[in-house]
Amino acid sequence: MSHDYKAVQWTPFKKRFDLWLLAGIALYLVIFVALSLMLGNDTASLHPIQVVIRALGTLAFLFLTFILCIGPLARLTDRFKPFLYNRRHLGVTTFLIALLHAALVVMWYHGFSETNPLVSLLISNPRYDSLAGFPFESLGLIALIIMFLMAATSHDFWNANLGPGVWKALHMGVYISYALLIAHIALGAIQFEKHPLYVVLLCAGSVTVIGLHIFTGLAALRPAQSSPLEGWLKVAPVDEMEDARAKIVRPTDGEAIAVFRDGNKVSAVSNVCRHQGGPLGEGKIIDGCITCPWHGFQYRMEDGRSPPPFTEKIATYMTKLVDGVIYVSPKPALPGTKLEPTLIPLESGPNQGKINA
Amino acid sequence: MPKNDFFIGWSPEMPTIDRRFFLGSGVALTLGTGAIAAGVASGQNPPQPGGWNMGEVRDFKAVATAEPYAMLRTTDVDGTPKTVLLGCQGKCGVSAKIGALSGKAVTVKGSLIQRGPYAMIAVIDGLDWIREDTEGNASLAFPAIETLGEIKLKGEILDTKCWFGAMNPNQGKVHKACASLCIRGGLPPAFYVKDIRDQQALMIMTDRGLAHGKDLLEFVADPVELTATAKRWGDLLLVDGPVSGIRRL
Numbered sequence: 001m002s003h004d005y006k007a008v009q010w011t012p013f014k015k016r017f018d019l020w021l022l023a024g025i026a027l028y029l030v031i032f033v034a035l036s037l038m039l040g041n042d043t044a045s046l047h048p049i050q051v052v053i054r055a056l057g058t059l060a061f062l063f064l065t066f067i068l069c070i071g072p073l074a075r076l077t078d079r080f081k082p083f084l085y086n087r088r089h090l091g092v093t094t095f096l097i098a099l100l101h102a103a104l105v106v107m108w109y110h111g112f113s114e115t116n117p118l119v120s121l122l123i124s125n126p127r128y129d130s131l132a133g134f135p136f137e138s139l140g141l142i143a144l145i146i147m148f149l150m151a152a153t154s155h156d157f158w159n160a161n162l163g164p165g166v167w168k169a170l171h172m173g174v175y176i177s178y179a180l181l182i183a184h185i186a187l188g189a190i191q192f193e194k195h196p197l198y199v200v201l202l203c204a205g206s207v208t209v210i211g212l213h214i215f216t217g218l219a220a221l222r223p224a225q226s227s228p229l230e231g232w233l234k235v236a237p238v239d240e241m242e243d244a245r246a247k248i249v250r251p252t253d254g255e256a257i258a259v260f261r262d263g264n265k266v267s268a269v270s271n272v273c274r275h276q277g278g279p280l281g282e283g284k285i286i287d288g289c290i291t292c293p294w295h296g297f298q299y300r301m302e303d304g305r306s307p308p309p310f311t312e313k314i315a316t317y318m319t320k321l322v323d324g325v326i327y328v329s330p331k332p333a334l335p336g337t338k339l340e341p342t343l344i345p346l347e348s349g350p351n352q353g354k355i356n357a
Numbered sequence: 358m359p360k361n362d363f364f365i366g367w368s369p370e371m372p373t374i375d376r377r378f379f380l381g382s383g384v385a386l387t388l389g390t391g392a393i394a395a396g397v398a399s400g401q402n403p404p405q406p407g408g409w410n411m412g413e414v415r416d417f418k419a420v421a422t423a424e425p426y427a428m429l430r431t432t433d434v435d436g437t438p439k440t441v442l443l444g445c446q447g448k449c450g451v452s453a454k455i456g457a458l459s460g461k462a463v464t465v466k467g468s469l470i471q472r473g474p475y476a477m478i479a480v481i482d483g484l485d486w487i488r489e490d491t492e493g494n495a496s497l498a499f500p501a502i503e504t505l506g507e508i509k510l511k512g513e514i515l516d517t518k519c520w521f522g523a524m525n526p527n528q529g530k531v532h533k534a535c536a537s538l539c540i541r542g543g544l545p546p547a548f549y550v551k552d553i554r555d556q557q558a559l560m561i562m563t564d565r566g567l568a569h570g571k572d573l574l575e576f577v578a579d580p581v582e583l584t585a586t587a588k589r590w591g592d593l594l595l596v597d598g599p600v601s602g603i604r605r606l
Binding site: 029050066109286295 | 365369371379386393394398401402408525528530532533537579
């Protein structure tokens with residue numbers, strides 16, 4: 001976890017993922033360029049450099065759309081967790097594709113003259129007061145700068161040194177970048193290209209991203225059930241608590257709480273992983289530790305501390321069992337505070353006496 | 358749920374269910390990516406005619422002029438007189454470099470950019486791209502300009518070099534910056550009209566007989582209406598008028 005840093009923590013899966021990624025990029029570029037050049041004939045053909053510019057631009061949009069779908073899809077099904085784990089490689093790759101697109105645009109459309117290409121990029125179209133004439137290039141440039149900041153700080157080194165809050169806020173910039181990219185395309189290429197497929201793809205991509213986020217966001221906003229015990233939040237009847245898994249409770253104020261059951265013990269911790277803010281309550285207890293579903297960061301259930309030599313700490317919460325129902329206090333203890341777990345009598349629940357392997 | 362059903366990124370093992378899902382979705386996503394590539398590529402506007410034969414540099418014998426733009430008066434393959442525009446290898450005109458050779462028979466070295474009847478020679482870099490041809494054909498001299506009348510047209514201002522075939526696509530908003538640089542650099546601007554029957558016309562733009570330049574930049578690549586005087590100069594059509602005759606649509 002944060003004990004030391006390597007450029008890339010390679011695993012066999014990560015290597016397979018990157019091979020699929022490279023194969024997908026190569027396939028897209030080959031098909032796009034080949035078919036574009038086949039549109040022409042002896043007297044009319046698209047210029048190969050402009051074809052590559054378009055191929056890279058459309059691919060960057062496609063990848064960024066998919067990247068933004070991974071988060072909510074991983075909320076809907078655990079099967080997308082592996083994609084989420086490797087989202088960073090996809091993100092950095094998307095930035096590099098967008099960078100190459102931008103570099104070729106600057107060289108091709110703004111180069112070969114006495115005017116500095118970067119100056120040309122900024123002054124060639126001053127119609128900021130017109131929607132139809134808006135200089136769409138500037139929107140793409142800002143989107144690229146945001147993507148650069150995210151790609152440059154994507155490593156865990158920056159997460160640890162900037163702090164999870166700042167790091168997360170910075171990386172939420174991806175949504176601004178995506179919005180700018182949509183506007184870049186809508187005010188640029190789509191005003192030139194006439195085929196309805198372009199509008200359909202742009203709308204389908206953006207609607208899918210927005211729709212998935214709204215759907216999973218609303219599901220996550222479900223407030224805690226009403227509780228008969230003042231000052232305590234109702235979690236669930238003990239027999240509904242699956243072994244090695246958690247129920248997530250959302251107080252009206254503060255962070256969501258993950259209430260885990262491990263055999264006959266129940267403990268509660270913050271639902272927010274210290275690494276990248278992953279939903280710990282969607283994780284699982286592995287080898288006695290709560291394991292984040294996003295990147296596998298681990299915390300001990302009883303005190304919210306990562307096992308040595310790691311040093312991360314998260315808040316813990318008091319729990320209690322009343323009439324077969326688990327309750328949790330909405331008041332967090334300081335991160336890393338050890339709290340005694342609530343013990344479930346052996347006859348309670350479908351998983352009675354079962355201790356996590 | 359057994360332990361090995363939970364994906365842990367750093368673990369060398371991957372749950373079987375995730376491995377199968379990843380393989381299936383990897384195939385589906387790759388095929389989907391390929392299908393989108395095919396759709397997006399096939400849906401592009403068809404390429405315009407024209408091209409730049411950069412690899413074939415040769416000598417062109419003609420009569421040169423520097424005004425309103427750098428041009429040559431030469432003969433076509435069938436022997437009829439033909440006007441050919443001149444430009445540099447990049448986004449600049451070469452009018453100022455013709456100097457004292459304007460009006461004289463010359464030999465120009467460069468490569469041909471051609472779109473149907475329209476042609477431009479991209480002259481080679483350096484100083485020896487033009488030299489006087491003392492044995493040149495004086496009968497190729499530019500004819501007098503004939504006034505055709507006042508016109509009002511809707512269309513787009515673009516640069517001749519890209520439209521002739523240096524770029525493709527070479528119109529519209531995506532090409533605006535490039536067209537602006539070309540016109541700012543001294544390449545001849547043109548007014549492009551395409552009517553509802555798909556008939557196309559390209560007219561070189563002049564301002565009371567002189568060259569347009571930076572004055573046109575605010576209108577380049579936008580849909581505009583032009584009020585000007587149509588003129589014929591040999592095989593070239595001109596639209597002559599000040600920038601005040603241009604209105605953005």
